[in-house]
Structure formats: C-alpha cells, structure tokens
Amino acid sequence: xxxxxxxxxxxxxxxxxxxxxxxxxxxxxxxxxxxxxxxxxxxxxxxxxxxxxxxxxxxxxxxxxxxxxxxxxxxxxxxxxxxxxxxxxxxxxxxxxxxxxxxxxxxxxxxxxxxxxxxxxxxxxxxxxxxxxxxxxxxxxxxxxxxxxxxxxxxxxxxxxxxxxxxxxxxxxxxxxxxxxxxxxxxxxxxxxxxxxxxxxxxxxxxxxxxxxxxxxxxxxxxxxxxxxxxxxxxxxxxxxxxxxxxxxxxxxxxxxxxxxxxxxxxxxxxxxxxxxxxxxxxxxxxxxxxxxxxxxxxxxxxxxxxxxxxxxxxxxxxxxxxxxxxxxxxxxxxxxxxxxxxxxxxxxxxxxxxxxxxxxxxxxxxxxxxxxxxxxxxxxxxxxxxxxxxxxxxxxxxxxxxxxxxxxxxxxxxxxxxxxxxxxxxxxxxxxxxxxxxxxxxxxxxxxxxxxxxxxxxxxxxxxxxxxxxxxxxxxxxxxxxxxxxxxxxxxxxxxxxxxxxxxxxxxxxxxxxxxxxxxxxxxxxxxxxxxxxxx
Numbered sequence: 256x257x258x259x260x261x262x263x264x265x266x267x268x269x270x271x272x273x274x275x276x277x278x279x280x281x282x283x284x285x286x287x288x289x290x291x292x293x294x295x296x297x298x299x300x301x302x303x304x305x306x307x308x309x310x311x312x313x314x315x316x317x318x319x320x321x322x323x324x325x326x327x328x329x330x331x332x333x334x335x336x337x338x339x340x341x342x343x344x345x346x347x348x349x350x351x352x353x354x355x356x357x358x359x360x361x362x363x364x365x366x367x368x369x370x371x372x373x374x375x376x377x378x379x380x381x382x383x384x385x386x387x388x389x390x391x392x393x394x395x396x397x398x399x400x401x402x403x404x405x406x407x408x409x410x411x412x413x414x415x416x417x418x419x420x421x422x423x424x425x426x427x428x429x430x431x432x433x434x435x436x437x438x439x440x441x442x443x444x445x446x447x448x449x450x451x452x453x454x455x456x457x458x459x460x461x462x463x464x465x466x467x468x469x470x471x472x473x474x475x476x477x478x479x480x481x482x483x484x485x486x487x488x489x490x491x492x493x494x495x496x497x498x499x500x501x502x503x504x505x506x507x508x509x510x511x512x513x514x515x516x517x518x519x520x521x522x523x524x525x526x527x528x529x530x531x532x533x534x535x536x537x538x539x540x541x542x543x544x545x546x547x548x549x550x551x552x553x554x555x556x557x558x559x560x561x562x563x564x565x566x567x568x569x570x571x572x573x574x575x576x577x578x579x580x581x582x583x584x585x586x587x588x589x590x591x592x593x594x595x596x597x598x599x600x601x602x603x604x605x606x607x608x609x610x611x612x613x614x615x616x617x618x619x620x621x622x623x624x625x626x627x628x629x630x631x632x633x634x635x636x637x638x639x640x641x642x643x644x645x646x647x648x649x650x651x652x653x654x655x656x657x658x659x660x661x662x663x664x665x666x667x668x669x670x671x672x673x674x675x676x677x678x679x680x681x682x683x684x685x686x687x688x689x690x691x692x693x694x695x696x697x698x699x700x701x702x703x704x705x706x707x708x709x710x711x712x713x714x715x716x717x718x719x720x721x722x723x724x725x726x727x728x729x730x731x732x733x734x735x736x737x738x739x740x741x742x743x744x745x746x747x748x749x750x751x752x753x754x755x756x757x758x759x760x761x762x763x764x765x766x767x768x769x770x771x772x773x774x775x776x777x778x779x780x781x782x783x784x785x786x787x788x789x790x791x792x
Contacts, residue, residue, distance in 0.1 A: 256441070256448045259672055260287035260405070262663065263436055263452035265412045265479060267294045269387075269649055270631025271458030272394040273656035276354065279403035281664045286404045287450060289439055291459070291474050291742075293408050294395055305381030305518065306351075306358075306390075306653075307374070307646040308344035310366050315376040317341050324647060327373045327546045328611075328640025329769040336637035339618055340647070340654045347653035348380060356393035358382055370521040371645035373546040379646050384516055384582045390649065411440040411742040412478060413447055415455065415486040415627065416676055427487050434486070434627035435673040440742055447679035447740055453670040454626055454663045457483060457614060458656075461632040462496070462757070463511075465750045466607035466709075467701035470502055470514045476746050477753035479633040483614045484752060489623040491635045492612030493753075494761035495770040497643055498710050499608035500550040501526075503601065504565035505592055510701075512606045513588055515568060517645040520544055522581060525569045527600065528557065534566075548642045548770045551605040555710045558604065567600035605710060609648060611639035611770065612760070620659035626670060628663065630655045641769015681739050689734065693743050696727055700750045708758050712773045720758045727751050 261284025264271045271288065279286045288294070309315045320341045325332055352358070358380045359367040369379035382389035398404050416435045419425040425432055436451040459479030463471030484490045501520070502512040520526070526535050526543045538553040539545035545553075554566050570578055575597035579586045582596075589596045614622050614629035616636055622629050631652040638651050707720035728751050735744055766776050 256444070256446070257451065257678065258287070258448060259451045260285050261453050261667060262286045263289070263450055263455045264458060265289045265437060265456065266291075266458030266460060266631065266633070267406075268458060268460055268631055268652070269390050269394060270652035270656050271456070272398050273350075273653050274456055274458065274630060274660050275404050276394070276397055276401060277657060277660035278664060279401045281660075282403075283664055283667050284403075284453070286401075287452070288398065288404055288406045289410045289412055289437070289450070290406060290408045291411055291478070294398070294406055295391065296472055296474060305369060305371075305379040305386045305646050306348065306649045307378055307644070308348050308380060308650055309341065309378055310345060310348070310380065311368060311376070311378070315378050319375050320344075320378065323373055323375050324638070324644045325640070327642050327644035328638075329642060330640070331768065332640030333637025335618060339658075340636075340638050340651050343654045343657070344650045347650055347657065350657070351390060351393065351653060354393050354397040356382075356390050358386075369518045370544075371517040372520055372541075372544045372550065373644045374521075379518060379521070381518065384518065384584050387649070407439070409442045411745060412459070412482060413438045413440055413679075413740055413745050415457075415482045415624075416449070416451075417486050417624065419486070420677065421675055425487055429487065431625060432487055432623070433625045435676050437482075438679050440740065440745070445741075447681065449676060449678050451672045451674075451676060453667055453672060454628065456620075456628045456630060456659060456663075457622075457633055458629070458631045459633045461610045462753045463607045463609070465700055465704050465754050465757075467510075467705040468502070468512055468606040469510060470499055470512050470606060470608045472511055476750045477610075477633070478746065478749045479629065480613050480756070481749035481752035483622060483624070483627070483629065484756060486624060486627075488627065489615040490613065490756055491615040492760070493610070493756040494764050495611035495639070495641055496607060496708075496757060497547055497609040497611060497770050498551045498605040500547055500554050500605050501568055501603040502606040502608075503588070504604045505602075514608075515585060515601060515603055516582070517547070519568060519570060519582060519585070522578075523570065523573055525572075526550070526554070527567045527569050528561070529563060529565070529567055529600070529602075546642060547645065548772070551710055552772060554603075554605055565602040565604040568603050569600050570596055571598055571600070573597075607705075609643055611635070611641070611643050616655070618658065619662040620655045621662065628659045630659050641771070679740075686739055689738070690743065692734070693747050696731065696747055697750065699723070699727065700747075700754055704754050704757070708754070708761060710772065712761060712771070714762070714773070714775045717758055717762050717773075720754070721762065724751055724754050724758060728755065
C-alpha cells in the first residue's frame, strides 16, 4: 500500500512530537507520525532528572551553561551547536509549557530548580522524579488534539527510500542523495507499506538496548541510525556511549534497568562502598557531583578492584519527608524490593544510557541526505562532544525540533512526491520460522557490546567485538534475504549495524577522550591538560 504525507516523522519521543506539533500548526501539509510500539513508549518517558535551562538570571547565565557543557564534552563539542541550544533553551521551555507540560514550582511561583553533576548552578527544571514521563504525557495530549497529525502505532520503519530503490547505484561518494520517504512494516496487513513524503525526519532515539544492561526501553535499538547509515548518510561520534553511573542494581531487571536520577546526587546523595566508605575523593575534586564519565569509571574500577557487583548511593542523612517528596517514584520502586532509601543505602551500578553520536546534522538538523533530517538522541548535533552534560538531552531535542521545523516549513514547497518509487518487493521470500536464532543473536550482541565495548576498552577487546559482529552480520544478512521482513529480523539487523559503528569508530579513535576510555591509549597527559583548563576557567 502507498500512503503520502507531506511531513513523515519516524519516532514519537520529545523530538518527534515537538517537530510534528510545529509543522502541523503551520498548515503546510499532513504529518505522519510513525511509532515503533505505542506513542507512550519512548526513551523520553524514562528521563527522571529534568531539563537544563538558564531560568534564574540572578545567579546563572548562558556563559556558565556553555562552559559547563564544553567541560563535560571534553572540549570537542561544536561551540555553535552549544550556543544555539543553550540560548534557545528558555524559549523551548516556554513551548513545552504551552503544550501542557508541568514543571515543579516553589511557593513563590518560581521554578524549583535542581542541580546535577557537572552543572555549576541550579538550573534543572523537573517534575518530581518523572520529568520525562510528564513531558511525554503533555506532548501526547497535544498531538492527539491536532487534526493534521496521523499517528501510526506499532509500525516499524524498515528502510529509508532513496535513489537506490529506483535502481541507481548509491555510494558514500554519491552527490545529492535524496530521501523520498520510508518503507514501513504494517502490523495489520503484515506487509511493508510505502510511505512517500516531501520531508522525512528521523527521531528514533538511542541505542542502549544493544547492551546487555541499559536504562533504555527494549525498543532503543538504533533503528534510525542504522537505516540512515545503510542509505549512506554520515554517522559520527558513535564511540561516545554514556554509561549512567547509578542504575538500581537489581539482577532481575537489566533491560531496562531502573534509573536512579543524577538529581539525587545533586540533592546531596553520597556514593559509598557497601561498607560505608566514600571513594570519589580518589577520582575527582567534585566528588559525587563529577560528570558521568568520571563517576562511571570510578565505580567500575572500585567494583573490579574489590570484586563487588555494585556500590551504594546514600541519602539517609537527608530529611526523610523531603526525600520522599522529591523522589517519590524512586522511593516506591526501592521499597518494592525491600529497600527504604530514607534508612538504607541504594545499591547502584553503571549501565548503558545515552548516545552522544549519531546521524551527523547541521544547525538546522539536516543530515547529509537531502530532505532527510534527524533530531533527538539519534542525531549528532555536536552539542555533547565526548560526553553529555546531565539534562542537556531533552532541551537539545526541543531546540533542534524547532530548527528542523523552521527549515522544513520554509522549504517544503520546493519538494514534490516521487511517484516513481516502487513498492517493497518480497517475492520469493518465506515466512521466518527461525525466531530462536534471532533471539539468540540479540542476546549475543548485548553480551559482545557489554563485554568488549563497555566503559573501559582496549584494542584487543574491540578487535574481538569486531570479529564477532562481522560473523553475526553475515549470518543475519543471509537470513534477511531469505525471509519476509518483520520487526524482529529488522531490529536485529539494526542492532548489529549500530554495534559495528560503535566498535569501528572506537577503534579509529586513538586516544582516550570523554566517554571513550581505552587502556591502550591512557590519558594521563590529557587529564593534566584538562585539569589545567578547568583551573583557568
């Protein structure tokens, strides 16, 4: 079946819905919103901590936020992207509020601001400890009120459509590659629909599910990045995978693991060993409020050196009622497994959390493929550099959704639908009855990535991951050619593609920088330089 949308949006988190709402309001055409599962399920809803924005101008300013972002990114963030996001952040907050999103306020009506690791001021807007869920709720209600947005739940994007599907040979050197829409799996017909568009936006989120343990939902398999890469788009900085230092250690829940928000350390939580001993003083003068890469590596080292499965986060010295007020969901979750956080330590361990790289885009969110944009976690804007500053991600998604909307609205009349695109051809293929192979390969990808491409890496580990992933790639591509395309086999292909990209770009970076830490290229000299930069600042 062939369907047409002026604006096709693949992904329904804060980025995808923010963009969809803005272009729908322009009256420039119809909007198709493709959701891999339901519109309610996205990485956005898992974000507990909040949204970073300069709102208290008495003590805070853009320069401080820019400096904090550059420091966290190991000074390889794109200064123009950093400036754009931070200076447009207050306007983005206003837009979220206008769509019905609520942030906690104090008695005087001012925003109740938190502080998180790496931030020099209190600038984190939040809604208790479920900010992402509140943003998702507000945007979903706004989307459902919009008559111009067609929501397609449980539809799975299989491939981006380019000249390649018209019989033209497309390579990474081909100039002027164009996107004409996407092939999308329809759960009702169990066939692949052809969705033609004048503009296509990828907002498919992150890649955490390619690791054995992650805070991300199971759907975070890097589908948009893999599709864009196969379509010959530029993909950058994939080696920078952020491991959240404090996921709740609960062996029965690893996919997703329950997140213990950064805001809890900003609130005064102290990292300790299970015996109560503090350890962060050995690694950073900012102690438990150091940036995530430093804290995650410190925890990883303590766990390995001591042969323990977790460390602990301690808030028992804080007022119990205040703790329950600020972190109600964390309190209830921990209580459900027998831990009263007002009296007992919280067991925590690092796990895969956020990708700083992705589909390379410019300041208007344009990818290297014409008429194809990328926003949110799947995009590499340059904001994060080598490491994301806590709570910068949600505001980045809002700002770049606005930039993409402005640009596409201004240029949509220049594009037409390509009526020459053929429908998906699965003639000669058979129904896939090898689910056991797919399930096993998914587990193997997670094990390979966690064991060899995790918090601490080496040339030997990365080479071993490359070899394993290459074998999985060959086997999966052979199976894909034989069977009908279904979400399971397509998702496995994407996970292998993403794992390959992370591994390859990690191999190519011959230094330890930001989130990429390798024992073969120790960063002692670089650490000294960075400490000097921080002292000068």
